[in-house]
Amino acid sequence: TVITRVHMHELAPDIRNKNNEEVNMGLTLDEALLEAKRCLDCPNPTCTSGCPVNIDIPSFIKNIERNAILEAAAVLKQTSALPAVCGRVCPQEKQCEASCIYTQKLGKAAVAIGYLERFAADYERKSGKASIPECAPLNGIKIAVVGSGPAGLSFAGDMAKRGYKVTVFEALHEIGGVLKYGIPEFRLPNDIIDAEIENIKQMGVEIITNCIVGKTITYDELKKQGYKGLFVGSGAGLPRFMNIPGENLIGVMSSNEYLTRINLMGASRNGDTPVLSGENVAIIGGGNTAMDAVRTAKRLGAKHAMIVYRRSEQEMPARIEEIKHAKEEGVEFLTLHNPIEYMGDEQGRVKTMRLQKMALGEPDASGRRSPVEIPGAIETITVDTVIVSIGVSPNPLVPSSIPGLTVSKWGTLVVSDDLQTSIPAIYAGGDIVRGGATVILAMGDGRKAAAAMDQYLMSNC
Amino acid sequence: MNKILKKAFFSSNVVYFEVEAPLIAQARKAGHFVLVKVGTNGERIPLTIAASDTTKGSISLVVQRVGVSSAKLCALNEGDYITDLVGPLGKATHIEKYGTVLCAGGGVGVAPLLPIVEAMKKAGNKVITILAARSKELVILEEQMEANSDEVIIMTDDGTYGKKGIITAGIEEVLLRERVDMCVTVGPAVMMKYVALLTKQYNVPTMASLNTIMVDGTGMCGACRVTVGGKTKFVCVDGPEFDAHQVDFDEMQMRLGSYKEIEQKAMNQYLTSTTSN
Ligand SMILES: Cc1cc2nc3c(=O)[nH]c(=O)nc-3n(C[C@H](O)[C@H](O)[C@H](O)COP(=O)(O)OP(=O)(O)OC[C@H]3O[C@@H](n4cnc5c(N)ncnc54)[C@H](O)[C@@H]3O)c2cc1C
Ligand SMILES: Cc1cc2nc3c(=O)[nH]c(=O)nc-3n(C[C@H](O)[C@H](O)[C@H](O)COP(=O)(O)OP(=O)(O)OC[C@H]3O[C@@H](n4cnc5c(N)ncnc54)[C@H](O)[C@@H]3O)c2cc1C
Ligand code: SF4
Ligand code: SF4
């Protein structure tokens, strides 16, 4: 008999859109064993090349198939510092699963690589038998890391494995970067991130929060304290606005502000930090961040939680699963609309927004059909909260505080193929190099930079 | 976690803290601020670094109790720990020898004005400080300002102390009397707005230190944005000081009211819970 691709169990939409519980519930052991059978253990696995860090996919899946789940988890950990995270948030349908032979050649649904990855990592964590990767004896060399996002954490873990004494400096009071302050718990629960952080600490990595490199402590001071290398994984934390009239009204904010208040500060739950979230909430944008914000708004009680996007649904950069989940939860989609002005009431709270209707024109540089205005087609809708989610730029703090770092015109750090910056002892990776990208790419950069810095230090120290 | 080494009351609603923070004490300059969070669920609030002691490894904060978060901080005692403290943030004040500098502070702005007064004095300026309050009990930091200024003028709305009148009256008197090369103002947005309008008439360059709402303090959220010279700026990284003649104070004032209702409710709840304990 032919086995069909496993379905992920999900919380019912009308229940989950009122709480903060994780939507995807994971696979059972039986489901995982069966799904693992579908993998053909291809001699030349195309899936692996679709994964940015080249996880040995058939090997971990075949371990699941023979019910050696802890071994499957060990295979994942050889390549990925955060498998439970990537199994949840990777855009699998565009990466490993898009390259699976089922999609490529057989015209069938891909092996559920992401679900299985999540399953193996969750199984290991719950078993209490999580293996701590073996670390080489300390070599006496100190390394500093800026930022505790996926790039910084994976770099730190890999350097610890090689015997370096690693200290991570984090500006915020919490560890995890976007994983903590950006991505909501209904998609990525905090205890999963914390467990992965615990693993990294077990390997001897020290993490210092509330410390901003370039402000609290400078690169020169770190050098004086004996740090021989620096990895910059400071992310792309700078929100973009559209610079249209009314954007500074009360109730108009960046998705970073909205999500940080809620996810990092506990606004609307037990935190002292307040957040504005009303009945008619419009999110401007069509990426993962926009989906996270709109689904959060729904959970905070919005009657109308709307995505306002200037292209059509086909062009949306968000993961298909996010769009599907948002729709099920009652999110409304206003595609081919672009805000041009916000109007407020006497107190300055946003009250209405003017939208320019768009049509699709020729493909632009990104290969997507570009939106063009339909002359005169303007409508006004009622809103009390607007969340601007049109992208982020690299945080200029580190680049501007270390003279001699080469920065591109987009504000990203310029690095060589092995992620070395213009200053030989400084490496960089993740969003500060790529602009807003993905967790797995950031993680992959961390690993690659660790290997390269190790080589550099070994031949120069 | 940062230990409170010393606590003193400047008035019933204004508390002075000396807090252990060796790295910040080393790095800070006048005009820098920190973000402080009390308790795991606390709010991150910005406070100017009033002074630092590099041998003790400590910084001083002067906190005015206005809402829940500042009240929670003011309730801490010597030996207690502040849960989270990060900094120094913002751009340092541009300090130089201008000649005569007029420092005008009112309400919540008097505490953050102190380190600027000190630095201006140290740089060799003649410093005239004007402090404004509604009435006598609300005048704070007079002694500390005296110690660092050539002259301190107190203005109260009701005339219970110093001269009767609002801050601009005091400023204008000085401007009519002598040449002023630079004016620095910190206080409620409306106050700074009128100070800016007045000094513009007299062509006195004026710097305003803006106290907007903040969350992260590192340029990540945009909560602190203001319009300066028609452009949106983030106070936490581009400021906190700006050319007062370019700032849209009406917009700033409006944005400061974003959470007014929620804050008032929270404060009432906090007061009931602390008095019943
Ligand atoms: C809401 C949202 C949803 C997303 N969803 C997905 C998804 O589903 N799938 C996916 O793959 N990707 C997603 N992304 C993108 C992904 O999260 C990022 O690409 C990734 O986190 C980048 O990792 P990083 O380590 O480079 O930086 P970050 O995660 O941004 O971490 C950088 C860290 O450095 C700290 N820092 C900055 N400057 C300093 C300094 N000077 N000193 C000390 N510390 C500093 C910051 O506080 C932060 O903690 C999402 C992003 C957002 C915002
Ligand atoms: C860069 C900077 C430096 C600062 N330095 C100091 C300092 O050294 N000492 C100090 O006491 N305060 C300072 N402040 C102001 C301080 O951050 C606020 O008073 C504090 O955040 C209030 O928090 P709360 O929860 O106690 O009050 P909330 O509940 O937030 O507010 C209570 C009431 O006070 C008003 N209010 C709140 N914040 C402000 C503000 N920033 N300006 C004017 N009115 C406000 C509100 O409208 C409200 O009615 C500074 C602010 C900034 C941005
Ligand atoms: S890390 Fe991401 S891309 Fe790689 S195999 Fe896992 S889910 Fe696929
Ligand atoms: S391409 Fe698909 S079937 Fe082949 S090894 Fe990879 S996951 Fe298994």
Ligand code: FES
């Ligand atoms: S406080 Fe978040 S950007 Fe200024």
